[in-house]
Amino acid sequence: MEITLAQNKAFNVLVYYAERIQPLNLTKAIKLLYIADEKAMRQSGVPITWLNYKAWKLGPVQEDIYFKIKQANDYSKSGVDGSLEVVSAPTVLPDGIVLKPRKPFDDSQFSDYEIDVLDEVLKQYGKYTSEQLVEILHREGSLWHKVVKEHHLEKQFELKNNRSDYVIELTDLLDTDFKKSAFEVAYRSYLMQANLI
Structure with missing residues (x-):
């Protein structure tokens, strides 16, 4: 199972949250991951992970992360990327999957600012249930809501x-020249780190 640079960083974010929220179910983990990227984009013009999120019925989902965790659970593997233990707990949580850290959070992948964003998300949203997070992300005016309306996905979800x-375009949040410039510089740097250019 190949893990990209962005996915590795995302799993590390999930370790951070799993160390601080118990139990942390899959739906809540995916929502907190998205919220951290959106918050960083709103504030600085640069996301934390560089992942793409899709508009699914229950809100924004990073498909590759979701399926890697589901696959680890479905095949009774002990973890994902060596960083997370995936445990079935069908009677405890709505999606039946709990994430537990297998190794400590590695702060070397993150700037102080990024860790501050993770802490802000934890403080503001960590006590919410996954259902409450879904409601928050579904609010009118949210990026998810915009994609659902634009592509008439309500009927599809009903069926x-x-x-x-x-894809939910986080770049829609680049509302100043400063944020646009920051995004361009950081994106080029990310591509170089990931050996994509």
């Missing part, structure tokens, strides 16, 4: 097709 391939 039990809970997934879509429509």
